[in-house]
Amino acid sequence: MDLGVDDVAQRASTGDLPVEEHVTSLVAAAHARERDNTRGVVADYIPVLAEADPDAFGVAVVEVGGSAHGAGDVHRRFSVQSISKAFVYALVREELGHALALEEVGVNSTGLPFDSVTAIELNDGHPMNPMVNAGALATTALVPGSGAEEQWAFVARGLSRFAGRTLELDPVVHASEAATNRRNRAIAQLLESYGRIDRRPADVVDVYTRQCSLLVDAHDLAVMGATLADGGVNPVTGERVVSAAVCRDTLAVLAANGLYERSGEWLFEIGLPGKSGVSGGIVTVSPGKAGIGTYSPPLDRAGNSVRGQRATAFLSRSLGLNIFASAVHTPAARGAV
Numbered sequence: 001m002d003l004g005v006d007d008v009a010q011r012a013s014t015g016d017l018p019v020e021e022h023v024t025s026l027v028a029a030a031h032a033r034e035r036d037n038t039r040g041v042v043a044d045y046i047p048v049l050a051e052a053d054p055d056a057f058g059v060a061v062v063e064v065g066g067s068a069h070g071a072g073d074v075h076r077r078f079s080v081q082s083i084s085k086a087f088v089y090a091l092v093r094e095e096l097g098h099a100l101a102l103e104e105v106g107v108n109s110t111g112l113p114f115d116s117v118t119a120i121e122l123n124d125g126h127p128m129n130p131m132v133n134a135g136a137l138a139t140t141a142l143v144p145g146s147g148a149e150e151q152w153a154f155v156a157r158g159l160s161r162f163a164g165r166t167l168e169l170d171p172v173v174h175a176s177e178a179a180t181n182r183r184n185r186a187i188a189q190l191l192e193s194y195g196r197i198d199r200r201p202a203d204v205v206d207v208y209t210r211q212c213s214l215l216v217d218a219h220d221l222a223v224m225g226a227t228l229a230d231g232g233v234n235p236v237t238g239e240r241v242v243s244a245a246v247c248r249d250t251l252a253v254l255a256a257n258g259l260y261e262r263s264g265e266w267l268f269e270i271g272l273p274g275k276s277g278v279s280g281g282i283v284t285v286s287p288g289k290a291g292i293g294t295y296s297p298p299l300d301r302a303g304n305s306v307r308g309q310r311a312t313a314f315l316s317r318s319l320g321l322n323i324f325a326s327a328v329h330t331p332a333a334r335g336a337v
């Protein structure tokens with residue numbers, strides 16, 4: 001995977017972001033570098049997604065102190081799709097606790113596409129991790145509530161708290177996916193046959209399909225990511241959404257599984273937890289520093305936004321976000337920008 005950043009010096013990961021003006025200009029540079037890149041293909045397996053504007057492109061950064069930076073179409077709305085998996089998992093992990101979440105949903109990669117049925121069969125019905133559809137459906141089944149409506153209310157309210165505003169469902173996207181999501185229905189049935197979900201499979205798929213149809217923009221994704229970067233407190237609203245331990249666990253899952261079967265390459269190139277979705281969004285989290293949200297619909301073959309990956313790679317290098325990038329310790333370097 002060539003993300004076009006060989007010419008960008010890797011800044012070491014320190015405790016802090018550079019000064020704000022520098023962040024603003026690097027966000028603008030990330031957008032300018034990729035604006036004319038037309039590589040990738042817009043998803044069409046959910047029919048309405050094929051109508052997305054391939055030229056739409058936004059890059060947003062929200063710092064844990066609450067400052068926001070953006071370039072391009074940062075307020076263009078799109079359905080959150082798989083990115084919802086990260087935040088529903090965080091909400092469910094909060095309810096279940098560390099050990100039960102590990103046991104019931106898992107954290108290990110499948111190495112297979114996100115909607116694989118084979119992965120379930122190869123693992124005795126275990127859903128494996130919450131970023132593939134089997135694990136996401138198993139996670140949604142664990143959302144508290146006496147039925148689908150209560151579960152949906154919990155999910156919609158929880159994701160809205162991450163975003164700091166009330167997120168709304170796109171009825172057109174929802175109808176398009178609900179009419180065509182036979183594979184997800186099959187996955188839910190298979191999980192039920194293995195005793196992995198104890199709610200009606202159709203209800204679980206219904207709540208999952210609704211969560212995927214919530215509308216966000218790149219700025220929302222940056223705020224949601226910044227909440228996971230900030231020990232679970234939304235830096236814009238000041239509201240605690242989840243605990244710091246939940247952020248830690250969620251980010252570990254994202255680092256291992258967030259970019260479909262290219263998660264290893266993403267970690268190698270970018271060195272940060274992230275989650276992408278087939279509508280073209282990517283949320284990336286720099287723990288203790290910031291959230292990054294990008295939106296650009298054309299995808300690579302795994303389902304990751306091409307421009308989004310490249311813009312994020314540039315920001316990871318130039319802002320010094322890669323958690324694996326250290327510099328030799330010298331006392332004099334302490335506090336240096």
Ligand code: GLU
Binds near residue numbers: 133212303
């Ligand atoms: N709602 C989509 C599905 O389940 C999400 C896919 C994705 O963004 O990876 O097929």
